[in-house]
Amino acid sequence: MIRARQFILSFILLLGMTSLAAANSGRLVADLSKSNIAITSGFHGTDLLLFGAVDGAVGDDILVVISGPPTDIAQRRKANRAGIWINVETNIWQKAPSLYTILATSPINKIASPETLASLAIGTNNIGLEIAAKTPVAGQSKPTAIEFIAALQANMASIDLWPDQNGNVTLTENALFRAEVKLPPNILSGTYNVRVLQFRNGVAISEDITNLYIKKGGLSAGIYNFAHNYSALYGIFAILFAVAAGWLAAVAFRRK
Amino acid sequence: MYIYLPIAEISMHIGIIIGLGGGVGFLSGLFGVGGGFLMTPLLIFFGIPPAVAVATEANQIVASSVSGVLAHMRRGNVDFKMGGILLLGGVIGSSLGVVLFTTLREMGQIDLVIKLSYVVFLGIIGFLMLLESVRTILHTRRPGGRKTKLHQHNWLHGLPLKMRFRRSKLYISALLPLAIGAFVGVLAAIMGVGGGFIMVPAMIYLLGMPTSVVVGTSLFQIIFVTANVTFLQSVQTQTVDFMLAGLLLFGAVIGAQFGTRASALLRGEQLRGLLALMVLAVCIKLGFDLALRPDDLFSVELLK
Secondary structure (H helix, E strand, C coil): CHHHHHHHHHHHHHHHHHHHHHHCCCCEEEEECCCEEEECCCCCCEEEEEEEEECCCCCCEEEEEEECCEEEEEEEEEEEECCEEEEEEEEEEEEEECCEEEEECCCHHHHCCHHHHHHCCCCCCCCCCEEEECCCCCCCCCCCHHHHHHHHHHHHHHCCCCCCCCEECEEECCCEEEEEEEECCCCCCEEEEEEEEEEECCEEEEEEEEEEEEEECHHHHHHHHHHHHCHHHHHHHHHHHHHHHHHHHHHHCCCC | CEEEECCCCEEEEHHHHHHHHHHHHHHHHHHCCCCHHHHHHHHHHCCCCHHHHHHHHHHHHHHHHHHHHHHHHHCCCCCHHHHHHHHHHHHHHHHHHHHHHHHHHHHCCHHHHHHHHHHHHHHHHHHHHHHHHHHHHHHHHCCCCCCCCCCCCCHHHHCCCEEEECCCCEEEECHHHHHHHHHHHHHHHHHCCCCHHHHHHHHHHHHCCCHHHHHHHHHHHHHHHHHHHHHHHHHHCCCCCHHHHHHHHHHHHHHHHHHHHHHCCCCHHHHHHHHHHHHHHHHHHHHHHHHCCCCCCEEEEEEC
8 A cells, every 4th residue: 555655656756757857957856755754752763765766777776875964973982991991082073974874776886986985975984074082182193084983883883873784775667766764763853864866887977865854743842842941940840740759659559 | 662762862662661660669669778779770771871860860769759758757757857967968969969970971981980889889888788687697596696785986976066866866966967968969969879778877887876767867868869969960961851750650659569568578687688689789790891891992972
């Protein structure tokens, strides 16, 4: 049922696209099954469908890059000091994508050369991430991205935010493409960038960008906003709630 | 069914949260302890950020102490004057503790300090309790145990600002309970506990209070210390997760009832011995975490 609906959607889009292609040079159109997602109390990650149409030929590849709202990431390194393992170094990655997922029709190294991917800023190695010591010490060498990026990629992959397993894109009749996108439960709210590229013989020949908006919603957003905007009141409320709950419990279970 | 915790910003199965509350509630009912020292490490183990675990647990302890103190008040087992002095110290100590907590968190060392505090204090208390309960169990087997004085006098009783605490049958310096309250307050703020497991022995062995009023008075002052921590963490770090606290509470209230019933099946010294073993188990687990080489030397934190 859903599949049928998605197919019809894609088909309508294809019709729209052919007229669009005639009008201008755009050869790729992509959209999401939902572009607004609310993080409500029941949120446990979400699945959505990316679909679109492309003016393709045999052997073309579609590559999708989803990049989450940029955030600073603290990276800590542990070392053994006096028998216990403690954090000895903290570096901050500046404005790194809070989510970075690549989906494609083939393994990414078969689609284009590393140089091409670098020039297109595809892959977390190629997006110009910068690192700085949290508290720079005079005379100490500055941390470099090359030195620490592999550890960052591993850590981010372990919390599903930069998965290193790429998802699949299916291209049908060199015209319609679709991909199931899984977003993990720990994603940040904000604007997500969805970039779709068409590759032919290792060269990107068309591109489309669309956005995905993730916001906190419902009770969950209410509590979050209350806690951040009226924090003193929130604290008092939390205390009063606890006192009332404790009192109720004592009364309810009072032994005769 | 999963629930998205608005402040912790993670999704967790509702059964796990209520189960944790119930399990720890059962043990706290069984042993007559607050259970913060079990709950906070468990929450961290299940992926709740340490800052949120500590602050939220303080919020939950407010509730469990209120329901505990009501029972003690009915029996007249609360020394309000002593409790007042202790809580004055506790409020000062826990305020300092929250500031210290925020600083350590920014330095990236809060996990270390939380774990170290647990290892040190649970280790000491667990060991002493085990020793005491083993001794009691051995003594009850031989009739005619050693008689001790009500309490020993030492240099601590020579401090100024002496006050009379009628309920506790004591005439001691107010500075002593004030200092104890402050010290336990700092720990409460950093470890996400009520601090009863340190407060109770301190009241018995350092202050020389009669055991009948110790638990009630300790609970009474814990309400205010944890309320203070809840308020300050809400204002300063916004890490009190009201939804998490509520669900834990729900489980804990039910679990505690079964725990209290189960406690009637065991003798006092046996209960204390078991509690000591549990305290030591948590201590050893956290000790290993610190001493063993972690699988990954690197860790990340998204700074929102």
